[in-house]
Amino acid sequence: MSPKVDTHPTKPLSNSQRAFLSLRDMIFAGELAPGSDHLESELAKQLGVSRTPIREAALMLESQGLLELRPRKGVRILPVSPDDMAEIYDVLTELECLAARNAADKGFSEPDLHLLAKAIEDMEVAVDQNNLEEWAEADDRFHHTLVSLGGNSRASAMFDMMNDQVRRARTVTLFIRPLPIKSNEDHRQVYEAIKLGDASTADAVHRAHRQNAKNMMLDLLQKHRLRGV
Amino acid sequence: MSPKVDTHPTKPLSNSQRAFLSLRDMIFAGELAPGSDHLESELAKQLGVSRTPIREAALMLESQGLLELRPRKGVRILPVSPDDMAEIYDVLTELECLAARNAADKGFSEPDLHLLAKAIEDMEVAVDQNNLEEWAEADDRFHHTLVSLGGNSRASAMFDMMNDQVRRARTVTLFIRPLPIKSNEDHRQVYEAIKLGDASTADAVHRAHRQNAKNMMLDLLQKHRLRGV
DNA sequence: GCATGAATTTACGTATGCATTAATAAATGC
DNA sequence: GCATTTATTAATGCATACGTAAATTCATGC
Numbered sequence: 001m002s003p004k005v006d007t008h009p010t011k012p013l014s015n016s017q018r019a020f021l022s023l024r025d026m027i028f029a030g031e032l033a034p035g036s037d038h039l040e041s042e043l044a045k046q047l048g049v050s051r052t053p054i055r056e057a058a059l060m061l062e063s064q065g066l067l068e069l070r071p072r073k074g075v076r077i078l079p080v081s082p083d084d085m086a087e088i089y090d091v092l093t094e095l096e097c098l099a100a101r102n103a104a105d106k107g108f109s110e111p112d113l114h115l116l117a118k119a120i121e122d123m124e125v126a127v128d129q130n131n132l133e134e135w136a137e138a139d140d141r142f143h144h145t146l147v148s149l150g151g152n153s154r155a156s157a158m159f160d161m162m163n164d165q166v167r168r169a170r171t172v173t174l175f176i177r178p179l180p181i182k183s184n185e186d187h188r189q190v191y192e193a194i195k196l197g198d199a200s201t202a203d204a205v206h207r208a209h210r211q212n213a214k215n216m217m218l219d220l221l222q223k224h225r226l227r228g229v
Numbered sequence: 230m231s232p233k234v235d236t237h238p239t240k241p242l243s244n245s246q247r248a249f250l251s252l253r254d255m256i257f258a259g260e261l262a263p264g265s266d267h268l269e270s271e272l273a274k275q276l277g278v279s280r281t282p283i284r285e286a287a288l289m290l291e292s293q294g295l296l297e298l299r300p301r302k303g304v305r306i307l308p309v310s311p312d313d314m315a316e317i318y319d320v321l322t323e324l325e326c327l328a329a330r331n332a333a334d335k336g337f338s339e340p341d342l343h344l345l346a347k348a349i350e351d352m353e354v355a356v357d358q359n360n361l362e363e364w365a366e367a368d369d370r371f372h373h374t375l376v377s378l379g380g381n382s383r384a385s386a387m388f389d390m391m392n393d394q395v396r397r398a399r400t401v402t403l404f405i406r407p408l409p410i411k412s413n414e415d416h417r418q419v420y421e422a423i424k425l426g427d428a429s430t431a432d433a434v435h436r437a438h439r440q441n442a443k444n445m446m447l448d449l450l451q452k453h454r455l456r457g458v
Numbered sequence: 459g460c461a462t463g464a465a466t467t468t469a470c471g472t473a474t475g476c477a478t479t480a481a482t483a484a485a486t487g488c
Numbered sequence: 489g490c491a492t493t494t495a496t497t498a499a500t501g502c503a504t505a506c507g508t509a510a511a512t513t514c515a516t517g518c
Contacts, residue, residue: 014470014471014472015471015472016471016472039498039499039500040500041499041500049472049473050472050473050474051472051473051474051500052471052472052473052474053472053473055285055500055501056284056285056288056471056472059285059288059289059292060288060292063288063289063292063293064292065386071479071480071499071500071501072479072480072481072498072499072500073480073481073499074499084383087381087382087383087384088383090327090331090384091324091327091381091383091384091387094323094324094326094384095323097323098319098320098323102319152319152320154294154313154316154320154391155316155319155320155323157294158387162383243501243502244501244502245501245502268468268469268470269469269470270468270469278503279502279503279504280502280503280504281502281503281504282501282502282503284470284471285501285502300469300470300471300509300510301468301469301470301509301511302469302511303469
């Protein structure tokens with residue numbers, strides 16, 4: 001039996017899709033800085049394609065709220081102000097709490113919640129090792145998994161959208177924020193509530209967790225004068 | 230003084246934007262039927278433009294969840310299944326309740342809530358006159374105004390998105406649904422709670438209102454075998 | 459008659475060209 | 489000098505062209 005080259009036969013992406021992913025990653029990485037303008041033709045040259053796929057990618061990224069098409073000024077990478085941040089956290093809170101309640105109501109058994117438990121463990125290990133990037137990755141994974149468990153694809157899509165909008169800011173603040181000790185405790189409590197099928201506790205605990213995260217983020221932005229990340 | 234032709238100097242829309250609006254309206258009107266496929270070139274011919282603005286509009290509508298671009302099969306107008314409907318109502322509920330709480334917390338005075346009151350009155354008049362289209366318009370306006378009062382632009386945008394996805398279904402069910410008597414009472418209660426600054430009551434009442442609306446819609450879809458509106 | 463493979467059609471993805479018009483620079487008047 | 493107008497530049501919005509690959513039709517063999 002010949003070795004499988006591709007277990008999950010991935011169909012080749014179009015240039016538009018590649019441009020979408022590339023530009024998105026460049027935004028996340030800050031390579032395309034918040035508030036900066038970029039001509040379609042410049043981006044096209046950078047990615048080695050024509051303007052067409054760049055425009056299509058930009059249109060999609062605009063719908064995702066990551067940039068803005070400004071005729072004759074190029075695409076503007078949208079900065080996230082503290083007010084934006086507050087908005088986003090409020091929406092994230094609702095979407096995640098909805099998911100937490102739904103997940104609790106589904107009566108998941110332990111194996112169903114495996115990914116959630118794994119994310120929590122990974123976070124704890126990461127904190128012990130003082131590995132913040134690892135922690136951030138696992139934290140992101142926890143929240144993503146939680147929302148997935150809620151089983152509402154539209155809520156998930158919107159969660160991803162909002163989450164992407166704060167990705168850059170979270171990267172920036174990761175190393176100036178306090179150590180996420182309390183955060184890990186919260187996660188475990190949410191996990192337990194879901195396992196017990198206790199929707200209202202899951203909601204309440206997670207809501208408080210998110211409220212804290214929001215306040216912390218807003219404090220950081222204010223203290224460090226980060227008015228548009 | 231010459232009469233103002235244009236009080237709100239509206240800049241001319243691009244063909245892409247017009248195509249976006251046209252296609253969206255055609256979807257709402259059922260002119261582009263749920264589940265149907267349409268070649269880019271056909272749509273282009275219909276709207277009298279080239280494929281480029283059609284593609285751009287389609288990309289935007291795809292992000293809005295109204296259609297799907299399927300290579301070589303044309304754009305597919307997405308039907309809304311009962312499961313989809315449940316998802317959408319759940320998300321709408323969260324977004325509107327968030328807005329209701331926020332609105333209540335803002336301590337609005339009566340003039341601030343004028344648009345909300347107007348929508349309620351219009352709904353009551355419409356019900357008295359048995360004018361369902363008028364009622365539907367005012368009901369939509371009430372919910373939209375409520376969300377606006379919440380002051381979260383992202384929540385508003387997502388609300389609009391979800392709302393658009395159920396527009397067509399609501400039109401279909403408008404004349405087979407029970408008369409919206411109880412609905413109007415709910416609205417008034419939400420209004421009162423917001424005026425009193427009572428966030429948790431506003432949330433609770435509106436949540437129940439939305440839950441009823443969801444159940445009613447799902448019942449209608451089931452009873453009338455509307456498996457993909 | 460059915461399956462298999464070849465030929466054909468066709469819709470899309472993308473590059474390209476161009477008219478339009480906003481933005482910028484230059485020129486003119488005061 | 490400064491404001492105002494004109495000329496220039498250049499980025500966009502859009503039409504168009506075309507190669508590619510999927511879908512379909514047709515032909516062939518069994």
